Amino acid sequence: MAANVESSPFFQSQRAKGCIVVKDPPKFDLESYISNYDGQTRLDRLYHIGASSTYLAVDAYRMAIKEAKKGKDTKLYLALVEDFANIAPQDPLALTDMSWVERKNREVKEEQDKLEHELKSYKNNLIKESIRMGNEDLGHFYYAIGDLSNAHKAYYRMREHCTSNKHLTDMSLRLVYVSIAQKAWMGAQSHLAKIDAAGKGDDKTKLEPIVSAVLGLTHMGAGNLREAANSFIGTSPNYLSLEATAGIVWQREVVSGNDIAVYGGLCALATMERSELQQFVLANSDFRNFLELEPHIRRAITLFCNSKYSACLEVLEGYRTDYLLDVYLSRVLATIYSRIRTKSIVQYFIPFSCVTLDEMATKFQLTGEYGSIEEELEDMINSRILDARIDLVDRLLISPPTNPRYSVHADALHMAEDYDHTLRLRLTRLNLLSAGLEVRAEKGQGKESSGGLQEGLSASLRGFGSRMGF
């Protein structure tokens, strides 16, 4: 079965497109994993797992197709079935249920007409609150049928009809929600900033955890790992028990507490120094609540802080498959892992003046990105991450001796020469200016004149270089 799935036309084309395809079975159980989520993200996650894991593809697609049929998004349903038909053509769910699609399409059309009609009549009556709600309904509707850009527009139209702060924050939260579904991280960030700026009093304590968790997610999506880590580890544990805000249960429909632990922990590992990790992550009583949900992340961070880099990497490596199947993490996972790895190597090497390459190779098992540890180290040295030299003859990694006194002298000399020269150039220019000399275009010829002059000059100088005898 698994072999079949792996060589199915769908995964072949996925590989050809350069998408991530995972063969190994993950550590989690699909049923219990997905039961943590509700709403759109549930489908999204199932779809991602189905399209990435050959091991779980069949189960994930089955669940996704069943899930999709409960909703109104026919386009998504059709896409899912098409993919599934390429994976397991003989499965009953791989056949398109056209009658359902047609019925749904009709219903959707009717509902859309109805909502638009209602909105129109509200507008005629000029009642702000009604117009706002009309737009909101339309937004919910577009969101449900998967038309995210129209949903965004509809929500956005609510702005001028909002009458209270609560309306405004609800609208912004909705916009954030849509932006995340669109994976438009920058947009989500700007809406979050507005919420953050507007929130006051009671609202603030309720909104603050959502803002920081979602901000972390958007930073991670945009690849700003350090900011992401800061946002995640600053998230208050209240997040886990929040009630629905703006009609969204954030910890089930966007990121769960477990996700925050994983995302936050990994981003922190990738970007923080050991002392920072100790201070801001392990000793952080707020974040501890999250870390308890994912003990292995806690363990990895502790190991890193205790300088047991290879053990730390081993733990993380064990969960690589799981994280690749996470819809948000899969894109940045390679960056995060390689950052942690290079950081570990750098940290590991600091106390030594010289380590054999074989020792390095056993301490840091290759991940398949490089052919040998030399190549990886070479790359790190070339990109100036690691300050070391490789001795290919005795197979050693050597820390170059430093001589601060010498380098200060050399730097001073170099700088003085630089300034000296710059000053001379300025003085030359000043002299030329004060003597009233300037390069000017010759009258009526403009650009041609410089060309003509150039020719005349090249003619007179032609062959100078070759005659100079080198």
Add this chain to the structure above:
Amino acid sequence: MAGEVLAHLLEFQPSAPEVQQKREYDAAARQFVAKVSNISHPHFLKGAETSGDVLEILHPESNSIAYIFALHARISALSDAKFQKGIPDQLRPGGYIWNKVENFMQNFDPVQVRYVGQEWRRLMDYLERVARLMGSPGVAISPIRSGLLRLDPLSGTFTLTHLYFIRLCMETRSYTAALPILDNYISSLPSTLPAAILQGMEYSSPSANHVVSGEYIHAKSGHTDKITMADVQEYYVLGAMAYLGLSQFNKAKQFLEHALVAPANNVANGLMLEAYKKWVLLSCLVDGTIKGLPRTANTAAIKQIRTSSKAYEALADAYTQLRNLPKLKAQINAGKDLWAEDGNTGLVKELLEQQQKLYISWLSRTYSAIPVTNFAGNLGLTKDELTGKLEELINKGQLNATIQRSGAGDILRFFLDPTQGPLAKTETQQQQALYEQTQRTNLLAEQVKSADYRLSLTKEYIEHIKRQNKKMAANASGEPMDTTWDDGMEAEEDLMGDLH
């Protein structure tokens, strides 16, 4: 030779007690120049080539002013200014007069010659013209150089003679001979100084002790004709080429930058284009990559230049791609005709040579030891060729490494500590270098001060100060400060009245 004339000629004695004050010296020297220039030529010719010859009686150092006039009288008597009738033997290199001129150039009194700039320049012209007409421009190099250095040991004020000198050197490919002049920074250009400060003032008359020659070589002193932008730029471009000929790439690059920072009214000229092309290549040779141009360069002009030197930038780009060594060769071949046309073939070839060096020094940033065979292939050399090359580099002191011979093959081992290996500098050497740099900087500070002083004498500056003061006065109106500023302003105006 009439004794009376001779008495006149010996009248001015720089060591006489009555001219020890600079002011008196100045006045006396001016008077003397006026007097001597009125003596008609036949007087100088009396007794020529006998023991009574003026040139024998007068001493080139103590009687420089009289001597220079005598030389001119003799030259013009022997031939017309353009040498249309051919050059008489006496004037040819090695002839009697030529030798006298050469001797004069080595020995004249620099202070006296400050008063006879025009005559000094004419002598320089004579040397150059005769050497050229004789078909051996090289013979003029040495006397012109001593003339320049004698007048101003730092040769820091640009004159047309500088340009003629470097042209002569380039034509005869005597690059080393040009160095004593090229190594001196041009710290000033002949500017127009107000007449009032040049005469009769103790510290600014030409006879005063000046650190910077810009204060006695100026537009009116006669040492040079009017200078144009192209003259200055040509000097720098030719100078850079002389340095190139000597493989002093860094100095060459710095010279080109001087040509490139020239103030421009948003247009470039051919010399700048020429300079930029060479600059791109040199920048690669010196720094291994294109560093930014000096910020003072005119951006619009540079843009213009860059659009017409794309090929060079592509070449520089290929040069920095150390992981793709054959690319540079391909680029060089592709633009062969272009390099030849621009006269840069030699430089481009040098680029290819240097890339190997760059590659090896790049290796030293990653490895402390590497078997030679590991990278011989990358450079397209056999193992033995590469070993030979490396040894050559090490011996020349361009690579801080050693070659270890072992049974398995040769190993290149870099010295990690900058204080070890053949290229290491001891602390004393470093200190020496720092000390020398301090000296240079101090001198530069003097030159800047002098430039500042000269600039503060210009009309524009004084008008600017006037405006500033007015503004200040307007701002501070009503306060007691007001009057004092007004006073200051009037004083300025008085000064202006004197000057013009």
